[in-house]
Amino acid sequence: MSDKNKLIKECKSKFKLVCCGVDLLAVFENPMDAINVYFAHLGLKPVSRFELVISDDVLIWLSSACEKLGLHFVYSDFLVGDKRFVYFSKDLALVEKAKVYESNQDDYNLGLLLGYPECCARFYMKNYGLAEQFFHKDHTIITMQNSESASDVYFGLNYLLRFFGLLLIDFYPCSFQCGCAIDIANGYFDSVCELNSEFADWLKEKLSLGVYYSNETGVHVFEHCKFNSSGFDYSGVLLTSENSDHKLFNKGNKIVISDSGNIGSEIIVRSNLIEFGSMRRSGLILFNKH
Numbered sequence: 001m002s003d004k005n006k007l008i009k010e011c012k013s014k015f016k017l018v019c020c021g022v023d024l025l026a027v028f029e030n031p032m033d034a035i036n037v038y039f040a041h042l043g044l045k046p047v048s049r050f051e052l053v054i055s056d057d058v059l060i061w062l063s064s065a066c067e068k069l070g071l072h073f074v075y076s077d078f079l080v081g082d083k084r085f086v087y088f089s090k091d092l093a094l095v096e097k098a099k100v101y102e103s104n105q106d107d108y109n110l111g112l113l114l115g116y117p118e119c120c121a122r123f124y125m126k127n128y129g130l131a132e133q134f135f136h137k138d139h140t141i142i143t144m145q146n147s148e149s150a151s152d153v154y155f156g157l158n159y160l161l162r163f164f165g166l167l168l169i170d171f172y173p174c175s176f177q178c179g180c181a182i183d184i185a186n187g188y189f190d191s192v193c194e195l196n197s198e199f200a201d202w203l204k205e206k207l208s209l210g211v212y213y214s215n216e217t218g219v220h221v222f223e224h225c226k227f228n229s230s231g232f233d234y235s236g237v238l239l240t241s242e243n244s245d246h247k248l249f250n251k252g253n254k255i256v257i258s259d260s261g262n263i264g265s266e267i268i269v270r271s272n273l274i275e276f277g278s279m280r281r282s283g284l285i286l287f288n289k290h
């Protein structure tokens, strides 16, 4: 079983997220989709969007769940792999609008409709070309470059766990200190606490850790991090696919951020943003409970 499926299974076996008689965790594929539907139901997001495989069976349960939740939904005409984007909102006009923005590739207006802060939507647009050319369309390194620090980041901004089906915000913040993004993540977290405080505590725990992001090898999540003044201890590393960085991290149990080399079970990182060359980059982001 993949690390992603293990986490989702753990979550589904422990919790229920019941809203209007619908257990969102039972109905939707992962916690990330479940809470996004909940945010649309509350109107915290004008529109929520994620990908689903659309079939006759899916349309039946989706229609029934949305009716109970007071939500409208439409899905994209185009496919992303075997899935389509599905848009959810209390307002039918807004889901139609989101679908049009997406098909016109109007990312800025789509972002605003999905509840992203204006500064972060602008940041995404401004850097899209750079991300596409050098970073596999991922803005993480650009967000790091735009941040004062990637240590002690508010856990609510940990969108990187989306690869494991968990998140609060589903956009790249313009920086890890963006006040607008932090306010939004905070509001989302408060609403999750009201829905199920035990699930909220679990989610907070899962989002509060160290993440190593590499342009070459992707996202590496350090489990059970114990932070100290120079770095952190960890018990294991979640990964999206086998690679050389993961093998290296699996040998160790401690990350020290300093200026020296690589010693024993300690993996030493020069700074939070590691530059291997002009374009091959990676970084370490420390998400903390605040």
Ligand SMILES: [Zn+2]
Residues within 6 Å of the ligand: 117, 118, 119, 120, 121, 173, 174, 175, 178, 179, 180, 181
């Ligand atoms: Zn921002």
